[in-house]
Amino acid sequence: MFSSRKICLVIVAILLAAGGLAGAAEPGSFGYGRVASPAQIAGWDIDVRGEDGAGLPPGKGTVDRGADVYAEQCAACHGTFGEGEGRFPKLVGGVGSLRDERPEPTVGSYWPFAPTLWDYINRAMPMSAPHTLSADDVYALTAYILSLNDLVPNEFVADRNSLPKVKMRNRDNFIWTDPRPDTMAKPCMNNCVNAADVRLSSTAEGRDLTPRTTGPLDTMQSK
């Protein structure tokens, strides 16, 4: 006589065989790992989409509150008003500089989507303790940095509805397809250029920018 336990095992075996026959296109054919529960997914699921803010959590933050959080968490590296410190990035300025010889890409001049700012602060800042700020504090910081860049008024309140509506200055200047190859040289073999025209346009000789490549690591200072 079959015990109910044995019948169960037989059913499981048949199901497993059916899974195997179904081929790799059927989900779960190897059966490794555990199905992620909704609670587990909620814990890991931190991403926010730039274009429409999909993924932004509940919460909100004002410009004023953001100024306080910023002074405590961000000013040491990014400067009191986002002007940057040392070689840490500037958060403001550079508006209208993108065609210049020395462009300054910042949140105000370059970033196309405001929710991306929330996402980046949330996932990576502050640098020494990433992903430790509350959602409200991240909203407040986002509001403050946007206001430093004159992208929102001082009374702006950042939340999941308001952030995607912020019109960023460089929003329409990105091309999201790759137009390369953008050079189409032909492989000439002989007398390709006039030998008399070959001249140096620049040389690294004597520039004193290069760390040494022998001996211990070079700790040369900032140029």
Add this chain to the structure above:
Amino acid sequence: MRPDPLRSKAVLSDLAGADAPLGRRRVLGLGAALAGSLAFGSKPATAGPAQASPPADAPWSQSIGAGVVDRPYGRPADTEASVIRRNVPWLTASAESSVSFSPLQDLHGIITPNGLFFERHHAGRPDIDPAQHKLMIHGLVERPLLLTMKDILRFPQITRIHFIECPANGGMNWRAAQMNSLQFSHGMVSCAEWTGVRLSTLLEEVGVKKEAKWAMVEGADGAHMNRSLPLDKCLDDCLVVYAQNGEALRPEQGYPLRLVVPGWEGNVNIKWLRRIKLGDKPWHSREETSKYTDLMPDGTSRGFTWLIDAKSVITFPCPEKPLDGPGLYEIRGLAWTGSGKIRRVDVSMDGGVNWQTARLHEPVLSKALTKFTLPWRWDGRPALVASRVIDETGYVQPTIAELRKQRGSNSIYHNNSIQTWQVKSDGSVFNVQLA
């Protein structure tokens, strides 16, 4: 029997061409060598390297060496101590969000040793316990999964050789020749044999919903570094790997798990991979809007320029490896392309007036470094040495002038232009650009 440290130092000073071959250290060293030989009951050494004339023995030929597992992991010879990754301290704000460069001038094959593979971290190198590391795959899938490292190791294995290049490799040369070094001008490319599981295998396991068009891949480092990738690329040739050149990934390279996206810019090869989410649109994260986009002269920006175009560089001679005087040499170099295999490499000694086709060395693999060589009898006159690669799509590596015509010089990334080395009559070598 351990080698005598004093004797080792004497050997080192000989190799380094010490000014005073009979200095105090050397006398001490020979004494130690003699004592060592006597202790073994063999004949004392009678001739040191200073008197060497054939037939002759060096101290290391007249004594016993170190036993097995003297160095249980192994390490390079003491005299190779300079062959290390190096960084440019003035280049970045902090070492935790910085880059190191592979010493290409001292490497000889297409495989980069694991300890020399270039590094780029966005929030420092995390040291992860593999027992606690998990990969979550969710979003537009039938069966969201949480996989442990043990689970991932059970999937069918695949091994492939691919290069990884940071798109900022050569970025310092966009405006002008700046770094007088092969290591610092081209060292953000490395190549390894990767072992893991096809990403397509994992995606088939979770069941991709038909609305899914994009994947967001995310690391477990402090940057929670993330990028969007088109699903087609994920299903084509991407790998989720745990081993590099036969051993577990190094922490600097994403231990215990990373993504390899063959032929695409380094930053999409997410290290310390912890999450893959499928969606219907790209995410436009900070790393794909404010960074890793190409600012064009007209003020527009190219996003999603993932592909590494064909590129090559001569690794000998180079600024770190000058010529010893006129005579026969072998020009050596490396070529790579994200578009598949290398078809041909040409080399010029006269700044691009005339070119000769180099020999490609097997194996010539898709999206891997390929080695090339060409014999060269140097007459001692100044020369401008350069290489130009053509890949299997017919794409020809451009000059810096051609590239600037299209992209200006503010794009930072994707400088795949021809590299010219100036050889002076004394054999010294400099990084130059041609008008």
